[in-house]
Amino acid sequence: MSFFITQLFLAHDRLINFNFAAFCDGGGEGAGCETGLPDAQANSAQVQQILQIAFGVLGALSALFIVIAGLRFITAQGNPQETSKAKSTIVYALVGLLVAIIAEAIVAFTLGELGS
Numbered sequence: 001m002s003f004f005i006t007q008l009f010l011a012h013d014r015l016i017n018f019n020f021a022a023f024c025d026g027g028g029e030g031a032g033c034e035t036g037l038p039d040a041q042a043n044s045a046q047v048q049q050i051l052q053i054a055f056g057v058l059g060a061l062s063a064l065f066i067v068i069a070g071l072r073f074i075t076a077q078g079n080p081q082e083t084s085k086a087k088s089t090i091v092y093a094l095v096g097l098l099v100a101i102i103a104e105a106i107v108a109f110t111l112g113e114l115g116s
Contacts, residue, residue, distance in 0.1 A: 044111040055104040062097035066090055 042050075069089035076082035 048107060048111045051107045052104065055100045055107075058100040059097055062093045062100060065093035065096070069093060 069086045073083055073086035076086060
């Protein structure tokens with residue numbers, strides 16, 4: 001285990017100190033640095049709108065799972081296994097909802113800071 005952790009830290013150190021600009025023809029200025037990746041022409045408002053839609057869908061799915069798990073809890077009729085499954089589904093859906101809310105806040109903050 002310690003070998004794995006040591007290798008992970010070494011790989012991280014090599015990646016952080018790596019000179020990516022050396023692979024570009026124009027000295028890393030971007031003009032001669034062709035990566036072969038598509039060039040996205042989106043501003044921060046468009047990115048934020050797309051991510052708001054995605055996180056909204058995730059939030060709606062979490063709410064749907066909470067409702068379904070609540071119905072399963074009600075219809076369990078005291079069966080300990082079914083109530084346990086329903087409770088764990090509610091907990092996982094709440095965690096998913098919390099993650100979606102936090103992710104939305106992080107994106108809004110980050111794009112707000114980059115935009116100003």
